[in-house]
Amino acid sequence: MHTKDKNEKGKDTEMEKSTPHIIVEIIEYLPNAMVSKTIIKKSTGNITISSFDAGEELAEKSSAFDTYIQIIDGAAEVMISGKKHKLKLGQGIIIPANATNSFNASVQFKMLSTVIKSSYE
Numbered sequence: 001m002h003t004k005d006k007n008e009k010g011k012d013t014e015m016e017k018s019t020p021h022i023i024v025e026i027i028e029y030l031p032n033a034m035v036s037k038t039i040i041k042k043s044t045g046n047i048t049i050s051s052f053d054a055g056e057e058l059a060e061k062s063s064a065f066d067t068y069i070q071i072i073d074g075a076a077e078v079m080i081s082g083k084k085h086k087l088k089l090g091q092g093i094i095i096p097a098n099a100t101n102s103f104n105a106s107v108q109f110k111m112l113s114t115v116i117k118s119s120y121e
Contacts, residue, residue, distance in 0.1 A: 015039050024072050027051045029108050034058060045116040052076070052105035060102040067095040067115050074109030078102075 015021070015038070027037045027049050034056045039047040045065075049072075052058070060079070069078065070092035078085045081099045095101045103111075 013038060014041055023049065023112065024110060027110060029053050029110075032056070034105075039112075043117070045114070047115075048113045049110065050113065051110045052103065052108065054105055054108050056105045058103040060100050062098055062100050063095070063115065064097055065115050065117050066097050067101075067113060069093055069095060070112045070114075072110045072112055074105075074107050076109040076111060077104040077106060079104075 015026070026039070027035055029035075029051050030053060032053055032055070034050060034052045036048050036050045039049060051073075069087070071087045071089055073089065075086065075088045078087060078093060078095075079100075079102045080093070080095055081101075085093055087093060
C-alpha cells in the first residue's frame with residue numbers, strides 16, 4: 001500500500017509555507033503501509049517525508065538525479081547498486097544519480113528525501 005497527499009485534482013500538495021512544524025510528526029505510521037507526504041515540490045527538485053511500517057519495502061528503482069536520504073525515526077536498510085547500508089536515526093546517505101536503490105523496513109522508520117534536479121556533473 002502506498003498513499004500520497006493529494007489535492008482535489010489529484011496533484012501532490014505541498015505543506016503550508018511559513019508555518020513551524022516538527023519534522024518527525026508530519027507523517028504517521030500506518031499498519032502494513034508505506035506513506036509519503038510532499039513537503040516541497042518544484043520543477044527544480046522536491047523534499048518528501050515517508051514512513052515505512054515494519055516489514056514494508058520499496059522496490060528497486062533509480063532516479064536521474066542525486067537523492068539525499070536522512071533517517072528521522074527508527075532505522076532502515078538501503079540497497080544502493082547492490083550494496084546494503086544500514087542507517088540509524090540521524091544518519092543520511094546520498095544515492096547517486098542513476099544508481100539502483102531499494103528500501104527495507106525490518107523495523108518502522110521515517111525518512112526525509114531531498115532531490116535536486118540539475119544536470120549531473
